[in-house]
Amino acid sequence: MQRAASLMQLPALLSELGVPLDVVLAGTGVLSDELRPDTFIPYAAYLAILDNAAANTGREDIGLLLGNRQSIAALGPLGRVMCHAATLGEALSEFAAFQIGNSTGATVYLMQADRDVVLGYGIYDPAVHASVHVHDVVVAVGCKLVKELTLGSVVPEEVWLARPAPQDLKPYRSLGGMTVRFGQSHSGVVVGSAGLACRLPQGNATLHEAALTELAPDLAKARKSVAGLVRHELRHLLLTSRARMDDAAAHLGVHPRSLRRRLQEEGVTFEELKDEVRYAMARDLLRLGALSVTDIATTLDYSSASSFVHAFGRWSGISPAKWRKKTNSPASAPSN
Structure with missing residues (x-):
């Protein structure tokens, strides 16, 4: 399952591109009124919606367009936990530790890469059909999260994508100008180890604890x-x-x-x-x-x-x- 909040920006994006939302949702089993922050949809349906959006708009960069519109608010209670963490490293660690409360079809993880850290993303739902667009979404979201949490003080150093390189690479400039490597074994954003110590502007121990309490019910359900x-x-x-x-x-x-x-x-x-x-x-x-x-x-x-x-x-x-x-x-x- 996948928290539908990650698709909250899709209706407005489709409207700008002249494509009705119902056309994109057709055949996915998801209704328009289900695209709410508090609802969950099958992970396979989430990927199908992304593929339908690309096919109906003719935009191969639909994943980047959608990901660049996301904010940390799309993560729900988990986003608030991250915002009020003390450092970027703590926020990303909590993202990896608690993301199962937002998705049980794919995982977020932190991996050491030489002197840097990779905020990675991988699918494990056996029912899904691979989508290149979800890889674009997640790296765009990863870049946005790092910048939003630190108010731009830290930006990813590289982007890794498991998808092959498309013919047109220009849309990837929207990620911020860092090196983008295609054909990798996994997708993610690379953050320098020094950046992990960055103090977050909204860090607040009291609000952080309150956000953890708010997150607990969803997390317990996902960890059952x-x-x-x-x-x-x-x-x-x-x-x-x-x-x-x-x-x-x-x-x-x-x-x-x-x-x-x-x-x-x-x-x-x-x-x-x-x-x-x-x-x-x-x-x-x-x-x-x-x-x-x-x-x-x-x-x-x-x-x-x-x-x-x-x-x-x-x-x-x-x-x-x-x-x-x-x-x-x-x-x-x-x-x-």
Whole structure:
């Protein structure tokens, strides 16, 4: 599920582009009156709306246009928690820790990259069809959040995108002029480590605590399923080659035996969840078309491309290369 607040700016944007909202919502199962800050829609429907918006407006930069209109208010209570944090680093850490309350189809995470930090985003919902536009949305939103939280004192140093480079790169100048790297293993914005110490203008311990209290009910609801929490963690742990049961348990603050028992109570094993997340990631990256099969195998923490090809064949019945060709990826498939 996805908090619909992230689409609140879409009706006005479509109106400016001369496209009725109902046309874009057609076939998604989402009604116009559901685009409210307090409602949630299926994550697959969220992606379908973005794709429909691009197709009906003819704007391949629709994700950037929408993302650039977002503000931290679109995050609801989580946005208020971030605004009143003491530093940018604390705000981004809380974004990653609590984002599951806003979406259970994709995850926000922080990863160390040399001396910098990547605020990353990855999809793990097995029901979705990859969309290049959501990657544009999230990096535009990431850039806006960093600038808004610090009133422009800190700006991202780079933008990474898992999507292939489009023909027209000019719209990406709207992100702020930083380097944009396409065809990456994941999407995100790179923030210099020095910027994380930036004191936030709206930092306030009392208001921060009040915002955390306001956020608690949504967070408790989203964290009810242990299997859901594990999926959420695995999406980024796989990128760091630390996706064992012990690693996931440490991130969730429980003993591995306790995690195994709780997953058994929900009728699933850790390895089944790991396979599910890997399969979702593989299909996303194969559809986007920017990475070779060998690079995808490395991204998914396989020891070799052949191990990944074997696993993908077990999941889908065909090889990754054949699956990519069958699903008509948006860019020509790279060779292995």
